[in-house]
Amino acid sequence: MEIKVMKNILDANNSLAEKNRSFFKDRKITAINVMASPGAGKTSIILKIIEALGNDIGISVIEGDIASSIDADKIDGLGIPVVQINTGGGCHLDANMIKAAVDDLRPGHDSIIFIENVGNLVCPSSFDLGEGMRMVIASVPEGHDKPYKYISMFEGADVVILNKTDLIPYIDFDSESFYKGLRSLNEKAPLFEVSCRTGEGVEELAKWLKNAASGKNI
Numbered sequence: 315m316e317i318k319v320m321k322n323i324l325d326a327n328n329s330l331a332e333k334n335r336s337f338f339k340d341r342k343i344t345a346i347n348v349m350a351s352p353g354a355g356k357t358s359i360i361l362k363i364i365e366a367l368g369n370d371i372g373i374s375v376i377e378g379d380i381a382s383s384i385d386a387d388k389i390d391g392l393g394i395p396v397v398q399i400n401t402g403g404g405c406h407l408d409a410n411m412i413k414a415a416v417d418d419l420r421p422g423h424d425s426i427i428f429i430e431n432v433g434n435l436v437c438p439s440s441f442d443l444g445e446g447m448r449m450v451i452a453s454v455p456e457g458h459d460k461p462y463k464y465i466s467m468f469e470g471a472d473v474v475i476l477n478k479t480d481l482i483p484y485i486d487f488d489s490e491s492f493y494k495g496l497r498s499l500n501e502k503a504p505l506f507e508v509s510c511r512t513g514e515g516v517e518e519l520a521k522w523l524k525n526a527a528s529g530k531n532i
């Protein structure tokens with residue numbers, strides 16, 4: 315019985331997600347579902363990419379959090395259109411929430427929309443939002459074993475970022491084990507090593523994303 319209820323919820327979400335996907339596709343909007351643990355650097359990476367891309371491309375942001383507008387305030391500080399969704403305890407965003415936020419934001423044609431999901435490596439991977447790209451961020455202090463434990467998150471990624479590389483000298487992080495775990499699940503997703511603190515790797519990531527948004531490398 316429980317399984318059937320869950321299936322109904324996912325079916326309803328999936329059909330709404332397809333509507334969102336058509337909306338984005340018709341307008342050539344690159345919708346990026348940004349997923350990671352709390353504190354891995356989702357907001358920091360979005361901010362860094364916004365800075366790196368400058369005025370090259372239109373950008374808007376949907377911020378998902380259980381509570382507060384802390385992240386949306388940071389995005390707003392850069393003058394970027396942003397909507398904050400508070401899930402009030404919910405551990406993931408769903409397609410219905412995205413539809414409402416997009417109606418509010420009205421993103422332009424050929425733009426990028428970042429959707430920062432609730433910090434969590436489990437539930438967000440089951441809920442399609444209608445995005446065109448899944449960006450999964452891991453960070454050095456979380457440890458190298460995350461791909462082995464959160465399989466569907468890393469399996470479904472279109473791009474993977476390893477953030478906080480500035481901390482590698484201080485942390486027992488086995489890069490080889492991380493790559494091996496990731497590649498056993500996902501051979502295709504490009505991996506970018508980034509430090510939001512030093513800026514290392516940010517330009518390369520932003521350049522790749524700009525090309526992806528213009529259909530050059532996806």
Ligand SMILES: Nc1nc2c(ncn2[C@@H]2O[C@H](COP(=O)(O)OP(=O)(O)O)[C@@H](O)[C@H]2O)c(=O)[nH]1
Pocket residue numbers: 350351352353354355356357358359433477478479480481508509510511512
């Ligand atoms: N040392 C270091 N700290 C970082 C880096 N990126 C983010 N942080 C810090 O990690 C904390 C969480 O970052 P945030 O972007 O809010 O993570 P989120 O919860 O995934 O959105 C903040 O204190 C950031 O300043 C990084 O590359 N290196």
Ligand SMILES: [Mg+2]
Pocket residue numbers: 356357358385430
């Ligand atoms: Mg955040």
